[in-house]
């Protein structure tokens with residue numbers, strides 16, 4: 001099955017990153033991402049601007065991905081693209097481009113679920129990184145998603161928990177906004193958290209049944225806390241920034257780990273993988289290592305370039321579907337609310 005030389009181009013445009021990647025069998029030859037800095041001044045992604053930037057970026061990004069892989073488009077066996085979930089205007093750019101290219105080259109088109117991409121990124125061949133065995137639990141944590149998924153096989157997945165409001169990355173970014181930090185604030189909060197006392201301030205964890213998450217109450221609690229404290233001392237934030245960040249991080253990581261523990265207990269699964277931009281967080285990485293000691297978990301964190309939004313994860317899913325000859329129909333459409 002793996003003896004053939006299969007080249008697949010993956011295209012990702014679900015949110016604010018335009019990305020393209022070439023995969024040769026299970027190995028990534030190129031992984032190009034054009035980030036859109038335009039959103040920084042707005043403190044969040046502006047959909048209208050995102051789709052416009054995708055249109056500007058898509059041709060150069062694909063061109064670069066092919067050049068870096070040192071192949072021509074005529075050597076491709078299929079085009080894989082993100083069908084959803086995501087922002088409709090953003091998805092339409094990648095979908096239409098992928099369709100046209102596949103049609104022009106007369107090769108198969110393969111639609112990919114972005115969330116499955118985050119999870120199946122663990123199956124890219126990378127030296128020093130192990131692939132999780134089935135079944136495993138995958139927690140996808142980013143600015144757009146927070147899910148726990150039971151992965152029985154590549155395309156046999158079940159969402160067993162998800163956020164009922166904000167995503168965990170949003171909790172970081174919105175807390176950062178309250179503290180006057182730049183966007184996205186996750187990395188900065190993480191950096192400062194490592195210098196502060198995690199127990200300096202206490203924020204109550206939300207009470208959500210089962211394996212679901214909620215982060216909007218935490219954001220409000222932080223807002224009220226900061227408003228109250230700065231009334232008493234206008235320099236409160238500056239004086240306590242590291243402790244505030246450490247306390248926020250401690251609360252957020254506590255919420256994530258509580259749910260993972262429960263998911264592992266309920267399913268009896270001890271192989272735990274994470275994905276999405278928040279996987280870069282030092283707190284979650286340390287907590288997973290602790291889990292290996294305390295609960296006998298085996299944990300999997302993908303290489304950094306495959307955790308944030310990227311097209312390599314779309315290309316690997318494309319490759320797995322190609323092996324199954326699971327191709328898209330020519331009338332396939334983008335789906336902003338696509339489910340796993």
Ligand code: KG4
Nearest residue numbers: 142143144169184186190277278281308309
């Ligand atoms: O996966 P990603 O690049 O894009 C999507 O949102 O899909 O994730 C970006 C999110 C942002 O919310 C950012 O603040 C957060 O990931 N993030 C972090 C860290 N690095 C990125 N959050 C906490 N700690 C980090 N080190």
Ligand code: ZN
Nearest residue numbers: 118142144309
């Ligand atoms: Zn994502």
